[in-house]
Amino acid sequence: MSEKVYDVPSQWAQKAYVDDAHYQSMYAASVKDPDAFWGEHGKRIDWFTPYTKVKNTSYDPGHVSIKWFEDGVTNVAYNCVDRHLEERGDQVAIIWEGDSPDESRKITYRELSSAVNTFANVLRNRGVEKGDRVTIYLPMIPEAAFAMLACARLGAVHSIVFGGFSPDSLAGRIADCGSKCVITADEGLRGGRKVPLKANVDAAAAQIEDGVDHVIVVRRTGGKVDMTPGRDVYYDEAAAMVTDECPAEPVNAEDPLFILYTSGSTGKPKGVLHTTGGYLVYASMTHQYIFDYHPGDVYWCTADVGWVTGHSYIVYGPLANGATTLMFEGIPNYPSVSRFWDVIDKHQVSIFYTAPTAIRSLMQAGEEPVKKTSRASLRLLGSVGEPINPEAWEWYYRVVGDERCPIVDTWWQTETGGILITPLPGATKLKPGSATRPFFGVMPEVVDAEGKVLTGACEGNLVIADSWPGQMRTVYGDHERFEQTYFSTYPGKYFTGDGCRRDEDGFYWITGRVDDVINVSGHRMGTAEVESALVAHPKVSEAAVVGFPHDIKGQGIYAYVTLMDGVEPTEELRKELVAWVRREIGPIASPDLIQFAPGLPKTRSGKIMRRILRKIAEDQFESLGDTSTLADPGVVDDLINNRQNKR
Numbered sequence: 117m118s119e120k121v122y123d124v125p126s127q128w129a130q131k132a133y134v135d136d137a138h139y140q141s142m143y144a145a146s147v148k149d150p151d152a153f154w155g156e157h158g159k160r161i162d163w164f165t166p167y168t169k170v171k172n173t174s175y176d177p178g179h180v181s182i183k184w185f186e187d188g189v190t191n192v193a194y195n196c197v198d199r200h201l202e203e204r205g206d207q208v209a210i211i212w213e214g215d216s217p218d219e220s221r222k223i224t225y226r227e228l229s230s231a232v233n234t235f236a237n238v239l240r241n242r243g244v245e246k247g248d249r250v251t252i253y254l255p256m257i258p259e260a261a262f263a264m265l266a267c268a269r270l271g272a273v274h275s276i277v278f279g280g281f282s283p284d285s286l287a288g289r290i291a292d293c294g295s296k297c298v299i300t301a302d303e304g305l306r307g308g309r310k311v312p313l314k315a316n317v318d319a320a321a322a323q324i325e326d327g328v329d330h331v332i333v334v335r336r337t338g339g340k341v342d343m344t345p346g347r348d349v350y351y352d353e354a355a356a357m358v359t360d361e362c363p364a365e366p367v368n369a370e371d372p373l374f375i376l377y378t379s380g381s382t383g384k385p386k387g388v389l390h391t392t393g394g395y396l397v398y399a400s401m402t403h404q405y406i407f408d409y410h411p412g413d414v415y416w417c418t419a420d421v422g423w424v425t426g427h428s429y430i431v432y433g434p435l436a437n438g439a440t441t442l443m444f445e446g447i448p449n450y451p452s453v454s455r456f457w458d459v460i461d462k463h464q465v466s467i468f469y470t471a472p473t474a475i476r477s478l479m480q481a482g483e484e485p486v487k488k489t490s491r492a493s494l495r496l497l498g499s500v501g502e503p504i505n506p507e508a509w510e511w512y513y514r515v516v517g518d519e520r521c522p523i524v525d526t527w528w529q530t531e532t533g534g535i536l537i538t539p540l541p542g543a544t545k546l547k548p549g550s551a552t553r554p555f556f557g558v559m560p561e562v563v564d565a566e567g568k569v570l571t572g573a574c575e576g577n578l579v580i581a582d583s584w585p586g587q588m589r590t591v592y593g594d595h596e597r598f599e600q601t602y603f604s605t606y607p608g609k610y611f612t613g614d615g616c617r618r619d620e621d622g623f624y625w626i627t628g629r630v631d632d633v634i635n636v637s638g639h640r641m642g643t644a645e646v647e648s649a650l651v652a653h654p655k656v657s658e659a660a661v662v663g664f665p666h667d668i669k670g671q672g673i674y675a676y677v678t679l680m681d682g683v684e685p686t687e688e689l690r691k692e693l694v695a696w697v698r699r700e701i702g703p704i705a706s707p708d709l710i711q712f713a714p715g716l717p718k719t720r721s722g723k724i725m726r727r728i729l730r731k732i733a734e735d736q737f738e739s740l741g742d743t744s745t746l747a748d749p750g751v752v753d754d755l756i757n758n759r760q761n762k763r
């Protein structure tokens with residue numbers, strides 16, 4: 117734990133939207149009377165029909181139901197585009213920085229409007245209507261934002277699949293939500309390397325029983341791809357056939373906006389469903405206050421739109437606020453490890469939001485690649501995705517921000533839609549490694565294993581006692597799983613899956629997942645998913661996967677694998693298994709370490725004791741706990757003796 121505290125600089129307290137006194141009073145009002153608070157702040161977006169009801173939510177076991185602004189009618193694309201045209205039609209909405217430093221584009225709100233309307237007409241021509249699901253499998257190009265907003269304009273529901281997922285993973289996600297239309301690109305481009313997106317879509321579609329009806333292909337690299345006549349169309353060719361006027365469909369506040377698949381501790385990924393009104397109010401309000409966004413700022417979030425951070429804080433929050441948002445196609449170390457800082461100087465970025473894993477990997481290159489850039493435009497830094505270790509925080513603060521820029525360490529989840537625990541830069545003193553305090557309307561509690569609410573300084577599991585507008589509404593197609601996953605561990609409360617500590621100041625320190633979810637470079641991975649990929653290999657009889665501490669990635673993937681009788685544990689097979697998992701799930705799930713284990717530690721009833729496997733992967737041989745209840749305690753020694761070394 118770091119003892120350091122950074123007070124709010126006085127010019128921040130004066131200029132930011134809220135100072136500490138303001139935070140205290142607004143927070144108190146928000147939890148005392150959520151109806152009044154959100155009733156007022158819900159007006160920050162435009163409504164075609166204003167709501168008369170604000171909060172209608174229940175966490176009661178068996179009856180979990182979450183509705184906000186339920187009788188309001190609006191449209192997300194209207195709010196992110198049309199309503200800005202009069203005042204800032206010629207302001208840049210999206211700055212796009214390509215993979216190569218020689219490529220960039222600026223898109224004004226007026227141009228964005230034309231692009232979104234055109235895209236919506238292309239979809240509409242292919243039969244996409246309100247409520248239909250559309251899968252988006254695109255690289256970080258402006259068309260990704262156009263496609264999202266085009267869906268929103270029609271009232272269609274997008275499901276974005278990150279470009280790093282395999283055809284198998286893509287197929288599962290297309291089939292689960294029944295998308296008939298997929299939007300992709302010929303190829304993606306990252307760090308100079310091509311990603312065969314269209315070929316992956318073809319492979320995925322081939323696995324789906326009824327296939328898909330339409331594949332819209334954006335030309336990114338111009339690479340040659342197979343086009344299936346009648347199903348596939350190049351976006352530019354389809355766009356040339358339509359106008360750039362398409363009315364924004366009136367959408368109910370509780371109509372779905374998007375589905376985003378995320379990993380849990382069991383089973384296949386869940387389709388997290390977010391709806392329209394509450395989500396947009398929450399994304400836009402958090403974006404404004406947490407990043408202290410003012411007109412004229414250039415705001416850059418380095419996430420990919422394939423993750424929730426890209427949804428809420430590249431596209432929806434910033435654009436709802438009429439902001440200038442930067443979209444980056446590339447990676448932090450291409451063509452050099454100065455890339456982030458070069459882009460900040462090139463586009464005069466003032467607010468920069470990235471992940472601890474990126475900071476840690478850039479830290480390794482030393483200060484020089486940062487120091488040779490100016491970064492004078494920066495005024496605020498942000499962090500998201502995993503706990504930031506105090507060393508990385510200090511480096512980010514001192515080297516990147518020149519001790520001038522506050523850091524907002526924002527804790528949230530795919531499920532929460534927006535940031536829940538975070539400093540506000542004009543209000544909250546900073547403690548490196550702490551996400552600090554709840555945002556308005558958020559009621560965190562720390563509970564022990566039995567669900568007893570702990571008070572004062574304490575450590576336990578993090579739950580949220582009541583709903584906020586950005587909360588997910590259900591698991592697509594499986595409301596029971598939604599209740600089971602989030603509301604059954606501590607009945608009546610939303611269980612986050614995270615552990616946390618609260619200190620004497622009431623500040624929250626997230627300690628990481630307490631379930632079988634691991635966080636690899638800020639990407640969420642279910643150990644069960646990696647296990648089922650491994651056991652699908654014909655030579656594998658059993659597998660158990662745990663996380664282990666990794667200097668750059670935060671956590672790495674450690675797999676214990678038991679082979680079929682008679683199969684030789686070779687180095688070659690190890691490589692084959694890594695390649696197999698990459699193919700099954702995607703490169704982001706590649707195991708870092710594979711240990712061949714003739715036996716796994718099991719209880720007499722056959723349950724794998726993961727606690728022991730976790731400790732071995734963490735090198736904590738001394739604290740394995742009681743192993744006497746194992747069916748065969750002898751396996752533990754073998755596991756320790758053959759522990760794989762960290763790379």
Ligand code: PRX
Pocket residue numbers: 378424425499500501502503504525526527528529530531551612613614626628629635638639640
């Ligand atoms: O464990 C927490 C960690 O990331 C998880 C959520 O992952 P995902 O749904 O992929 O969303 C990531 C981006 C919002 C959380 O349960 N996490 C996220 N932000 C932080 C964090 N852990 C500590 N500090 C954070 N700032």
